[in-house]
Amino acid sequence: MDEIVRFNKESEEFYIPLSFRGKETFKQSSGVILAGDIGGTKTNLALFHFEENTLKPIKKESFKTNDWSSFLELMATFHSKDLPVIDSICLGVAGPVIDGKVLGTNFSWELDEKKIANALKVERVSIINDMEANAYGLSVLAKKDLVEIKDGTWNRGNAAMISPGTGLGEVGLYWDGTHYHPFASEGGHCDFSQRTELDLRLWRFLQKKYGHVSWERIVSGPGIVNIYEFLLEDKKVAEPESLKNKLNGGDPAAAISKCAMDESFEICKEAMQLFNIYLATEAAQMALKFKALGGIFIGGGILPKIIDMVDKDLFLHHFIQSDKMNTLLEKIPVNVIMNDESPLFGAAFGAARNLPKK
Amino acid sequence: MDEIVRFNKESEEFYIPLSFRGKETFKQSSGVILAGDIGGTKTNLALFHFEENTLKPIKKESFKTNDWSSFLELMATFHSKDLPVIDSICLGVAGPVIDGKVLGTNFSWELDEKKIANALKVERVSIINDMEANAYGLSVLAKKDLVEIKDGTWNRGNAAMISPGTGLGEVGLYWDGTHYHPFASEGGHCDFSQRTELDLRLWRFLQKKYGHVSWERIVSGPGIVNIYEFLLEDKKVAEPESLKNKLNGGDPAAAISKCAMDESFEICKEAMQLFNIYLATEAAQMALKFKALGGIFIGGGILPKIIDMVDKDLFLHHFIQSDKMNTLLEKIPVNVIMNDESPLFGAAFGAARNLPKK
Known part of the structure; x- marks a missing residue:
């Protein structure tokens, strides 16, 4: 070293x-x-x-x-x-x-x-x-450590970071006019919010399992597994035997994303797409709550591993969906931190x- | 003066x-x-x-x-x-x-x-x-300007304010260790999140009306009217003629809360109870997003007028409903600002x- x-x-x-x-x-x-x-x-x-x-x-x-x-x-x-x-x-x-x-x-x-x-x-x-x-x-980051998944311009204002991993970490950065001051957030434990009938069924599935459905139950490694298991039940599809063994191994979320990449089982691909959608949705909630004109940064260990699979158009579409604040959301850049x-x-x-x- | x-x-x-x-x-x-x-x-x-x-x-x-x-x-x-x-x-x-x-x-x-x-x-x-x-x-506030609707202890940390009025105003207060720095938020435009089957039906009702359902559509003066109209439809109840006239007057939200106070029409009382529940829910979202150990303040013109009707136990029950952060939420005081x-x-x-x- x-x-x-x-x-x-x-x-x-x-x-x-x-x-x-x-x-x-x-x-x-x-x-x-x-x-x-x-x-x-x-x-x-x-x-x-x-x-x-x-x-x-x-x-x-x-x-x-x-x-x-x-x-x-x-x-x-x-x-x-x-x-x-x-x-x-x-x-x-x-x-x-x-x-x-x-x-x-x-x-x-x-x-x-x-x-x-x-x-x-x-x-x-x-x-x-x-x-x-x-x-x-x-x-300590350089430009090479970042991958832009939504463009925007850097504006004078707060920023925020969202890190899906074992849990869902979030942090705010208060802008004082010249410098950023990070502050802790427990926003990953906020309530999941639905936008479609599919989302409602996911909410019901998770509510039965956990009692309360936070974003962490969905936008995290265990969240990928939750989405996958929901889709299996919702679509009444049987899990291939080959995948079953992989999922019982050390890291089921990694197995699902790997399977989504080689497209061997459609449900895995759909699960990763939904993960992308929910990540975009919660990133937008942060953008609004913190008025994060300075940008959203995505940290954590998951995104760097699946970066080639991230559908930027899908992310964009679900990031910019508010009642009156689309103009604000359009301005905000979103970058993934590739340096773990x-x-x-x-x-x-x-x-x-x-x-x-x- | x-x-x-x-x-x-x-x-x-x-x-x-x-x-x-x-x-x-x-x-x-x-x-x-x-x-x-x-x-x-x-x-x-x-x-x-x-x-x-x-x-x-x-x-x-x-x-x-x-x-x-x-x-x-x-x-x-x-x-x-x-x-x-x-x-x-x-x-x-x-x-x-x-x-x-x-x-x-x-x-x-x-x-x-x-x-x-x-x-x-x-x-x-x-x-x-x-x-x-x-x-x-x-x-400029003194203790007499505040009504505590959830107790807690003042802790070193951020604070936040939520003000239901014509819209839903939100603002964060960043704690630097000695002082608070207010910063703008557009959190009232975040997505509404449901916790019950009734909430889901409210979401469907408002989605039909607005396309996107933000907290502002519910936790505000016009939001009280939205909740009321939803309950009328959901419970298939006819509106009393006497109330119809009052609602067509200047301020339908005020008419609904007044009717809830004199208990002349059950739906109005239920609407105000739901308003209280959703205010508690969104206040908790703010508490988590901002990690507002310094407290939540409720501003705006609505709460001072209905303060005698606010069911503190109901507020408490819905404020403390998270997956893993109830201990944090328990600590946070919530106060209504009575000085408009x-x-x-x-x-x-x-x-x-x-x-x-x-």
């Missing part, structure tokens, strides 16, 4: 001026940083030397979250004695962070800034929402923000 | 620390201010002496917007020669403000900062969205923000 990551500059092709809680430059900061991107499936940890707006990697490793009973247990393995002393830690965690504490939304870790600081003897520990780390990660390490780098800049001045 | 209004202070019972685009105190400002709250139905204008965080009224008047063909025509009547010269103007207008210009959403006035500045010979003129003025108005002049005072502080230093 030898890649060096820099904080983006106004002179670069893609530039989204981020504010890290009032800190807009890191020129005077240096030190050793631990960054974490902690989700229900995967935990990425990285140790960096930070200097002059630049992250120089020391050690980086990916873990299966559920193989460990706590973050501190994992740290005992990751941070061996030969590694340098850590000056600042920032962890992006998939869960609602309140007063420096969080309980993972789809995993059982409890994290607490103070307890981690005491246990690891590191003064500066900050826990942020994983989606906030996602947003901070925009600060950006949340980790985002957390790293979150840690850099707390470094003392040189 | 002799009431004096002060910018609220941390020592007071209710305190929401607002940032007026980076301005958090007005101690050094003084001058004569014109504030306006301009909507499709009503225009409130007020002239104040401003000094030491305090608004001292000179003249205040309410007009029917449609009685005048333009703001400048109205001003020729309002601002007579015996009144002092104006130093700063701020107008909160119901419409999308772009580059200092706005066309009213439900009325035909066009307002332009530069044209107003030239015509009135006032250097400092700013036009803001009416919902932004609503949010600024939080800075707060947007006018909000605009006044918007004008004070632009006063030169003493």
Whole structure:
């Protein structure tokens, strides 16, 4: 691992001026940083030397979250004695962070800034929402890291990010006139809204299963499986035996999208089209709620893998469907983030923000 | 008119620390201010002496917007020669403000900062969205101006405001750790989301009428009428002749809520109950999208008039209905703003923000 990551500059092709809680430059900061991107499936940890707006990697490793009973247990393995002393830690965690504490939304870790600081003897520990780390990660992206799926012009105004993965992460970016301030959102847990009779039947199917139907039940990896299972029932179609085995394997959502790509089973293709439609619909809800004239960014691990399959016309058609705000929605660019390490780098800049001045 | 209004202070019972685009105190400002709250139905204008965080009224008047063909025509009547010269103007207008210009959403006035500045010979003129003025108005409220309809504790975090009126206004308040920054939202135009089979039938009824069903079609004055008309059709009930006449009068939503209060026609009562349920549902969507731990405020002209009829248990039940975020929603206080002049005072502080230093 030898890649060096820099904080983006106004002179670069893609530039989204981020504010890290009032800190807009890191020129005077240096030190050793631990960054974490902690989700229900995967935990990425990285140790960096930070200097002059630049992250120089020391050690980086990916873990299966559920193989460990706590973050501190994992740290005992990751941070061996030969590694340098850590000056600042920032962890992006998939869960609602309140007063420096969080309980993972789809995993059982409890994290607490103070307890981690005491246990690891590191003064500066900050826990942020994983989606906030996602947003901070925009600060390291280049144009090559983005694929535009709806065009638009960058306008002075808020932005937002939507990340389908194990769950559905969302984050807002407040525009103060010169910089963006990321803020946590739990919008993935908002109620699903229907536009067609098919949508109504999907809602009924999921309501029976879950009681309450949030966007996360549909626009996520498990959501792809939900849509697929609904279509099987709705169309009274039997699942091919060959697919059944693949679905019982490790990642049924990946199996469905792979099958949609090779077009071996029509239902899989339809499921992925519906996933695209619902992603567009919820992205539009965010665009309206946040008045996101600065654009919508799609993060998470799913879209980069299926990017060749995304029907841009279908996305566009379902993104621009409001009663009075189509002119607003037309202006808004939508881009997919192809760099899946950006949340980790985002957390790293979150840690850099707390470094003392040189 | 002799009431004096002060910018609220941390020592007071209710305190929401607002940032007026980076301005958090007005101690050094003084001058004569014109504030306006301009909507499709009503225009409130007020002239104040401003000094030491305090608004001292000179003249205040309410007009029917449609009685005048333009703001400048109205001003020729309002601002007579015996009144002092104006130093700063701020107008909160119901419409999308772009580059200092706005066309009213439900009325035909066009307002332009530069044209107003030239015509009135006032250097400092700013036009803001009416919902932004609503949010600024939080800075003058006292505890007596609020009615709590769901309890909770004030937590460090974003807040949001939802104002059912002619349309459905929404505004977010970004919390930077010490102050709130209001930002425009078009969330009232988000898709309606259903939770019951009755909701589905309401959706079908409105889809037939409008093509697209936004929250504004339901959680607003015209929305009350929509819900009522849906219930008549859904329950196959004939409308009493006496009510028919009242509904053909000036304000059918007011007639329905009045009828619900005296319980003369069951459908009106049910319509108002559904309005309450849908308000709670959409307030919860905002709470989740904005992660509004700082609270939800309900503005607009409807709630203060029906406050005695609001079933708090019903509101609570429908506010706390998510898949995984009930713990978050439980924490969030929801308050109705009973002072319908707060947007006018909000605009006044918007004008004070632009006063030169003493």
